[in-house]
Amino acid sequence: MALLLWLSLSLVVGVQSSGVRNCHPRCHCEVESFGLFDSFSLTRVDCRGLGPDASMPIPIPLDTSHLDLSSNDMGPLSDAVLAGPGYTTLVSLDLSSNRINKVSPDALSKLRYLESLDLSHNNLESLSPSCFSGLPLAEVDLSHNNFQEFSMDVFASKVNSEPLSVDLSHNKLVSVSTNLHGKVVHIQSVNLSLNLLVNIPSMVGLPLRYLNLDSNPITKIKEGAFNQLKDLAYLSLSGLHELQDVEPNSFKGLENLQVLDLSNNPKLKSLSPAVFSGLNSLQELNLAGSGVVSLPMNMLTHLPSIRSITLGQSIHCWRTQKQGQFHRQMGHVEHNEVLQCNEEGIVL
Numbered sequence: 001m002a003l004l005l006w007l008s009l010s011l012v013v014g015v016q017s018s019g020v021r022n023c024h025p026r027c028h029c030e031v032e033s034f035g036l037f038d039s040f041s042l043t044r045v046d047c048r049g050l051g052p053d054a055s056m057p058i059p060i061p062l063d064t065s066h067l068d069l070s071s072n073d074m075g076p077l078s079d080a081v082l083a084g085p086g087y088t089t090l091v092s093l094d095l096s097s098n099r100i101n102k103v104s105p106d107a108l109s110k111l112r113y114l115e116s117l118d119l120s121h122n123n124l125e126s127l128s129p130s131c132f133s134g135l136p137l138a139e140v141d142l143s144h145n146n147f148q149e150f151s152m153d154v155f156a157s158k159v160n161s162e163p164l165s166v167d168l169s170h171n172k173l174v175s176v177s178t179n180l181h182g183k184v185v186h187i188q189s190v191n192l193s194l195n196l197l198v199n200i201p202s203m204v205g206l207p208l209r210y211l212n213l214d215s216n217p218i219t220k221i222k223e224g225a226f227n228q229l230k231d232l233a234y235l236s237l238s239g240l241h242e243l244q245d246v247e248p249n250s251f252k253g254l255e256n257l258q259v260l261d262l263s264n265n266p267k268l269k270s271l272s273p274a275v276f277s278g279l280n281s282l283q284e285l286n287l288a289g290s291g292v293v294s295l296p297m298n299m300l301t302h303l304p305s306i307r308s309i310t311l312g313q314s315i316h317c318w319r320t321q322k323q324g325q326f327h328r329q330m331g332h333v334e335h336n337e338v339l340q341c342n343e344e345g346i347v348l
């Protein structure tokens with residue numbers, strides 16, 4: 001009992017914020033230690049909005065794992081900015097709101113443990129094909145930039161066939177990777193909302209789980225646009241004000257997709273049932289604020305896992321048991337299920 005108590009006490013997270021060595025006077029540094037004997041620690045450094053006279057690279061403590069450098073008016077990201085000691089251990093880095101319009105091909109190359117990168121709210125139009133090369137990036141936020149087109153090839157590392165080690169100081173397993181045309185790819189989450197994309201970027205075979213393409217001037221979603229994204233669980237295609245057409249089989253291949261957000265696409269007037277072909281795991285479909293006002297009767301056969309569909313202003317539809325069929329037999333459940341909405345005349 002005493003041992004248990006001691007064990008659970010020593011597992012409690014300890015936070016130490018004063019006296020972190022090599023903390024820049026205008027940054028806020030915090031060390032979180034946890035585990036038995038405080039054997040693991042995480043150093044978080046917050047250097048947001050340091051002002052125009054801050055000279056880069058900002059010195060940060062050795063072993064820093066999370067760094068926030070947002071709102072520092074950095075401009076083009078040169079090789080020198082992220083090169084100091086302490087940077088090599090970063091697991092996450094926030095470079096949002098910095099007027100970054102260019103990332104030098106080697107600017108991030110020292111960050112060999114970097115898993116999460118926020119480059120949102122910048123002025124990027126393109127990225128050099130090798131700028132993420134060799135990084136175990138799993139999550140990238142590129143929202144609020146000026147991309148007119150985007151090549152997912154930036155996430156494929158050219159070399160890097162050595163197995164990534166398990167880094168216990170971050171108490172975290174380096175994420176599972178997928179092999180794409182002989183290249184190692186870790187990327188799981190990409191946010192490209194609020195850019196200038198006119199087409200869906202090509203993403204064949206990426207291990208993505210989350211993809212956000214909201215608020216881009218995309219006019220059409222073509223057959224096979226999301227081909228082979230079999231791990232994708234969440235797809236957001238909301239606020240596409242120019243979107244008029246979603247071709248049949250557009251979502252084919254998204255066999256694990258659970259949530260599809262097609263809300264606030266006012267020019268999208270109709271969807272043929274074949275649009276939903278292949279969405280066998282889809283549970284939630286959001287069509288609120290789109291031009292789609294009715295659903296085909298046979299929707300459930302196209303979306304066998306669907307639980308909820310939203311459309312119009314506040315119309316909700318859900319799967320329910322057909323009235324009067326109380327004696328359902330095991331194995332024949334599907335035949336008795338229908339889509340019911342909180343308004344009449346939606347399911348045609």
Ligand SMILES: *[C@@H]1O[C@H](CO)[C@@H](O)[C@H](O)[C@H]1NC(C)=O
Nearest residue numbers: 120141143144191193194212
């Ligand atoms: C994607 O970006 C948008 C706009 O910056 C933001 O509102 C949204 O929360 C982001 N999604 C995730 C999962 O971070």
